[in-house]
Amino acid sequence: MVLTLYTICGHNTMPVQLKNRRNRLIPLTAFPGCAIMNEVISNGGEHGLISIDQTLTADYRYTLSDFPNNLGELDRLYVEHRHSYYQIMILESGTATILCENSIVKAAAPFVVFYPVNVPHFHLNHQSQPYYRIHFSPEDLELLAADTPPFPAEFAVLELTGAEYEQLKPYVELLMNVPDTDHRQSQLRMLLSAGLFELAHLQSIHAPDEQADRNPPSTGTKELVYRICVYLNENYPQQFTLDELADRFFISRAKLVRIFHKVTGLTVGEYLKNARLTNARRCLRMGHTVQETAELCGFSSPSHFAHCFSAAVGCPPHKYAMIADTRNALLNKRYHKE
Structure with a gap:
């Protein structure tokens, strides 16, 4: 299991050979979600990839595996996309509209979004606010502690109070700051497992609130x-x-x-x-x-x-x-x- 952080320049980074109308080469960071960070491609790790980053938009960040071969494909991918990995999005402030699985959700931060593997979705922040993304593969999930709560099987949005977000934030900050040592992978597994425990606890608290929604749209x-x-x-x-x-x-x-x-x-x-x-x-x-x-x-x-x-x-x-x-x-x- 390998942690890949996102940085402007890094070893093994591969250029994307696309050109704009002025015949200038467009790097990966020129596209939605890449405005700040470029993905460092790592060939290590037998069981996939765990990654966490913080960026300023909720635009989809293309990876080399699904990056379009021509500019004409961008709009189609930009409207709705899916991942081959689990994704957790955490927004501290602002509001968003999320389209997923033929449903639509409006959410006010702080909130957490759970995207299962290969579920098409579109996320639109109403303001340009920093937010966190945590990615990990099904293989990574199997390597966590045996009693780790399962990742939600379906798309879900968890709106938090300010106090609840403060409970969750230390786990995110620790994941963001795991040092580059020989023990990094075990620390990542431990912290991700602990974070999933905390999220499961918060979900259990809010379950009665969801059932009590009096007038939800049909x-x-x-x-x-x-x-x-x-x-x-x-x-x-x-x-x-x-x-x-x-x-x-x-x-x-x-x-x-x-x-x-x-x-x-x-x-x-x-x-x-x-x-x-x-x-x-x-x-x-x-x-x-x-x-x-x-x-x-x-x-x-x-x-x-x-x-x-x-x-x-x-x-x-x-x-x-x-x-x-x-x-x-x-x-x-x-x-x-x-």
Whole structure:
């Protein structure tokens, strides 16, 4: 079992040979979820890989095994994806909308998300907030202590109180700071096992709360909103009205507005803007200009895009693009040296 942390530059890192419209090489970090860290590929370990990182977006981070061969495949992968390993996501602040298994969940941090192996999902943070990801394979799970609680068999979201998050946080911090010694692997197994015990305890506390939910949306309503969200994720560049969207799904405008907000906690416009902004970050990292990005992501004008982007991300898009371009140039230089 091998711990792989995420770093800007590392040995055995493999470049991805894709080019943008300006014929510049695009490294792995240019894509969703890679804005800060690059995966260090390790050939060690007989039973797979345990990894933990902290990043600033909930965008999917492509690995070399499932990275698309051409840019045209990116949008399909970006909307919904799956992993060959277990994933735990921990968000300390902010809110998110999560699509998984034909259902949709709105969650307010602090919360924990459990993604089983090969379950398609899409996670959209409403704010750019730091969050943790813990990955481990089914083989790794078998190596943990015999009495370790099983990983949830189904997708689950566990919302925590502030005090409960403080109980969980030490386990995450310890995992993040396991020293590079001969005993690293045994420490990782021990800490992951202890963390799963704590999560199982917190789940047992919240089980009665889930059963007491008085007015949850019906399964049919959740599935309908899920399909609407998937449609918005796939068609974010298009312009359409609420009436047109409602007609597409054979419901009234009033019902669309009501059920969408009830299930997601957002208006249709807010959800669509979040999807456009998340894809805009991807376009800027790929080398598109601000004007091109505004057009590709469905904004009415570059000035409107710049206003929305600055409000959400904290810096204007041209500055974001400059930072990404500088980082990518440094990474490409490092790749060529290696």
